[in-house]
Amino acid sequence: MSTPMDTSSLPIKNKSNQLTSTLTTDYIAGSDLISIEGYRQDGRKPNELRHFRVSFNVVPDADGSCYMEHGNCKLLATIYGPYEGESRSNQEQAIITCDFSMTSYCVSERRLRTFGDMKSQRLQMAIQRVFQQAIITETYPKSQIDIYLKILQSDGNDYSPCVNATTLAFINAGIPMKDFVCSSTVGYIQNKCIIDLNQQEEQQKSPQLTLTIMPQRDDIVALTCESRVHHDIYNEMLDAATRANLQLFDLMKQAVINQLKTVLHVL
Amino acid sequence: MSSSEYYCVPGDRLCPCDRATAGPGTYEKQNCIYASIAGTIQLTTVDQSSNNSDKKPIISVIRQDRSLAVPSVGSLAYCKITNVTSRFVRCLVFAINNQPLKTPCHGRITRENIESINKDSVVCSTKFRPDDIVLARIIALGDANAYLLSTAEENLGVITARSVAGGKLIPISDCQMKCPMTNTVEPRKVAKIQADLTDEVSKLT
Numbered sequence: 226m227s228t229p230m231d232t233s234s235l236p237i238k239n240k241s242n243q244l245t246s247t248l249t250t251d252y253i254a255g256s257d258l259i260s261i262e263g264y265r266q267d268g269r270k271p272n273e274l275r276h277f278r279v280s281f282n283v284v285p286d287a288d289g290s291c292y293m294e295h296g297n298c299k300l301l302a303t304i305y306g307p308y309e310g311e312s313r314s315n316q317e318q319a320i321i322t323c324d325f326s327m328t329s330y331c332v333s334e335r336r337l338r339t340f341g342d343m344k345s346q347r348l349q350m351a352i353q354r355v356f357q358q359a360i361i362t363e364t365y366p367k368s369q370i371d372i373y374l375k376i377l378q379s380d381g382n383d384y385s386p387c388v389n390a391t392t393l394a395f396i397n398a399g400i401p402m403k404d405f406v407c408s409s410t411v412g413y414i415q416n417k418c419i420i421d422l423n424q425q426e427e428q429q430k431s432p433q434l435t436l437t438i439m440p441q442r443d444d445i446v447a448l449t450c451e452s453r454v455h456h457d458i459y460n461e462m463l464d465a466a467t468r469a470n471l472q473l474f475d476l477m478k479q480a481v482i483n484q485l486k487t488v489l490h491v492l
Numbered sequence: 493m494s495s496s497e498y499y500c501v502p503g504d505r506l507c508p509c510d511r512a513t514a515g516p517g518t519y520e521k522q523n524c525i526y527a528s529i530a531g532t533i534q535l536t537t538v539d540q541s542s543n544n545s546d547k548k549p550i551i552s553v554i555r556q557d558r559s560l561a562v563p564s565v566g567s568l569a570y571c572k573i574t575n576v577t578s579r580f581v582r583c584l585v586f587a588i589n590n591q592p593l594k595t596p597c598h599g600r601i602t603r604e605n606i607e608s609i610n611k612d613s614v615v616c617s618t619k620f621r622p623d624d625i626v627l628a629r630i631i632a633l634g635d636a637n638a639y640l641l642s643t644a645e646e647n648l649g650v651i652t653a654r655s656v657a658g659g660k661l662i663p664i665s666d667c668q669m670k671c672p673m674t675n676t677v678e679p680r681k682v683a684k685i686q687a688d689l690t691d692e693v694s695k696l697t
Binding site: 288307308309361364365366367396398399400401402403404405439440441442478481482485486488489 | 497499501502503504505517519521526528529530531532555556557558562594595597598633636
């Protein structure tokens with residue numbers, strides 16, 4: 226791995242890195258994505274997660290709800306169910322449906338179409354498939370569980386915070402799950418793996434990977450990588466993503482246990 | 493029962509299968525018991541005199557502030573009769589095993605499942621009427637419309653009901669109830685509940 230000193234002393238030119246197939250420069254003149262001292266634009270180290278904060282029981286009417294702030298991404302996950310669904314086919318398992326929408330003020334330019342577009346539909350299907358695996362659906366035959374996701378403020382990748390918030394909302398609802406489901410992104414910039422990308426880092430044309438795992442069972446639920454990388458880099462990114470997810474799991478577990486303790490003290 | 497609180501989250505490995513049996517809130521995988529909800533761990537010992545061949549304690553995860561009642565085969569269901577026809581009786585299940593459901597489910601008691609003796613000569617309107625509160629048992633998950641229930645036991649059947657005149661019916665035998673206002677006797681399939689519970693039941697509207 227080249228030391229930071231070397232890259233900043235070179236004149237600005239198109240660096241063709243043999244290991245990745247990106248054509249653009251790895252750094253923008255004047256504003257490195259990773260500075261000389263090793264800090265990113267928002268002040269984090271490469272292996273540091275964004276600020277993480279959760280709140281449970283936010284929607285009192287729902288069975289489970291979770292408000293999550295993951296850096297600048299703020300969203301609300303609500304769970305209704307299990308209840309006797311409308312389409313009651315002869316099913317041995319519960320049906321999980323997902324509804325994803327954004328507010329019109331969630332990005333810097335006001336959005337007119339907040340639901341039903343391609344990105345929302347893909348995200349809905351992805352979350353529905355992930356949680357169909359993670360929830361022990363045999364406990365609730367012939368019933369339906371609804372997930373409602375609302376993005377209040379978006380900072381790049383919405384999928385990972387949605388998965389994390391949905392996991393916490395399911396735990397708040399008391400619906401049995403095999404394990405937590407944690408998700409985070411990792412990128413490869415300036416020969417370093419950086420975890421938990423924000424919007425600016427994501428918009429770079431550098432390799433990215435989104436990993437969704439069940440941390441205690443060590444199972445990969447979903448993995449998305451739309452870049453072409455050499456498999457050494459790929460393995461490095463995968464390891465970094467796994468570590469990021471384990472860090473996230475510790476934070477989520479701590480939040481759940483704190484909430485249990487406060488609830489039981491009140492009772 | 494452990495007095496100190498052990499918290500667990502979904503996915504925590506609790507113990508191997510040969511030490512305990514999996515109770516509610518847990519699941520088994522690869523010879524180990526894991527927690528499936530977030531809550532406190534509870535270990536209940538099975539009494540030695542019971543018929544179980546394995547005397548292992550039951551490990552379960554309890555969540556005090558949330559009760560998720562699930563209609564499952566064999567559980568007791570408190571329901572309210574909505575329709576009475578010649579072949580079956582339709583009802584709304586609002587509680588399972590003393591835990592209320594958030595939204596009521598639909599249930600159905602077929603004519604053959606109302607009584608345990610003389611099953612085929614049963615006339616449904618002499619056993620149940622609409623708006624009766626009935627204790628039944630879920631015998632099958634049924635079809636797309638309703639769960640299948642049964643009252644073919646001594647202690648299952650009508651718990652409270654109102655007479656035609658509007659008074660609260662008092663049970664006088666296993667197939668008759670009397671209205672205190674008009675002294676008329678109405679036929680019902682009465683649930684035989686213990687004597688010390690009749691005072692509690694009579695307080696119910």
